[in-house]
Amino acid sequence: MESKYYNEDKLLIIKLTEEIDECTVQKIRRKADYEIERNMPRKVIFDFDSVTFMDSAGIGLIIGRYRIANMLGATVEIANINDSIKKVLELSGILKIIKIIETEAKAG
Amino acid sequence: MNKLNNEMKLEFLSKSSNEAFARITVAAFAAQLDPTIEELADIKTAVSEAVTNAIIHGYEEKKGVVKIRGQIIGEELIIEIADNGKGIEDIEMAKQPLYTTKPNLERSGMGFTIMESFMDEVEIESILGIGTKVTMKKKIKSHTEEDEENLQFTPSC
Numbered sequence A: 001m002e003s004k005y006y007n008e009d010k011l012l013i014i015k016l017t018e019e020i021d022e023c024t025v026q027k028i029r030r031k032a033d034y035e036i037e038r039n040m041p042r043k044v045i046f047d048f049d050s051v052t053f054m055d056s057a058g059i060g061l062i063i064g065r066y067r068i069a070n071m072l073g074a075t076v077e078i079a080n081i082n083d084s085i086k087k088v089l090e091l092s093g094i095l096k097i098i099k100i101i102e103t104e105a106k107a108g
Numbered sequence B: 001m002n003k004l005n006n007e008m009k010l011e012f013l014s015k016s017s018n019e020a021f022a023r024i025t026v027a028a029f030a031a032q033l034d035p036t037i038e039e040l041a042d043i044k045t046a047v048s049e050a051v052t053n054a055i056i057h058g059y060e061e062k063k064g065v066v067k068i069r070g071q072i073i074g075e076e077l078i079i080e081i082a083d084n085g086k087g088i089e090d091i092e093m094a095k096q097p098l099y100t101t102k103p104n105l106e107r108s109g110m111g112f113t114i115m116e117s118f119m120d121e122v123e124i125e126s127i128l129g130i131g132t133k134v135t136m137k138k139k140i141k142s143h144t145e146e147d148e149e150n151l152q153f154t155p156s157c
C-alpha cells in the first residue's frame, strides 16, 4: 500500500499494491487508518489499479475505512477495479453507497 | 463417462500466509480444464473464502492442518476443503449473507455467499468439535465437444 495526500484538494489517494486477503488486510488497514487520521482528507480514493486479487477480506476493509472516513467527514471512492473484484463488491451491496470511478493514475 | 481424470491433495498449516499458496495451487490444477480468466478468478476467490474460514473460524488461534482435495471428473472441477476445527453450530444460519460470528474483526459475513455464487454447487458438512468440510463444484464449459472427448481419454501434455 502506498498513499499520497493532495493538500490543495484535501484528497487522499490510497494505492493498493498487493493481493487482498486475510493475510495482507491487517497491515493495509493499519496503514490506511493512520493516513486518514493523520491527513483528515475530505475525500479518500482507493486505487485498485494494481490489485489482481481480492476476497471478502476486502469488503470488510472498505466498509471499515468508509465508516472511519465518514465519521471524520470524508467521502470514499473506489478506482480502477477489475471485473472479478467488481463481482465481489457487487455481491456485498457496498456499491450502493460507494462510488466506482476511473482515474488517470494520479497516485502512480 | 464420468471417469476420474485427475486428482490432487494438499495439506498445510492453518496460517493465513498459506491462503495465496492454496488458491494459486488449486487454480494451477484447474487450469487443465482450460477455464476462462473469469472462471479461474471465481475458483481462486471461492477457495480463498473456504481456506480463510478454516483458518480463522475453524482453528481460530490454534495450530491445525487444512486439507484440500481436488478432482477433475469430465469437465467438472470438485474441490473439498476440510479442517478439524471447532465446527459450525447452525449451517443454515452461517450461509446467510452478512451473517458472521466475528463482526468485531471487520468480517462481512459474505464468504459463503461468494462461494455459492461463484461456484455451481457448494455443500457444507460440519460437526461441532470435529470439523468442517466444504465441497464445491464447478463445470468448466469452455470446450467444444471434440476437445472434451480428448480430455476424457488423453492427458493434455
Ligand SMILES: Nc1ncnc2c1ncn2[C@@H]1O[C@H](COP(=O)(O)OP(=O)(O)OP(=O)(O)O)[C@@H](O)[C@H]1O
Pocket: A056, A057, A060, B049, B053, B054, B055, B057, B058, B059, B083, B085, B086, B087, B088, B094, B095, B099, B100, B101, B102, B106, B107, B108, B109, B110, B111, B112, B113, B132
Ligand atoms: N470452517 C469453519 N469452521 C467453523 N465455523 C465456520 C467455518 N466456516 C464458516 N464458519 C462460520 O460461518 C460464519 C459465516 O461464514 P462466512 O465466510 O460467510 O462469513 P465470515 O467468515 O464471518 O465473514 P467474511 O467471509 O465475509 O470475512 C462464520 O462467521 C463462522 O461462524
Ligand SMILES: [Mg+2]
Pocket: A056, B049, B052, B053, B110, B111, B112
Ligand atoms: Mg469467511
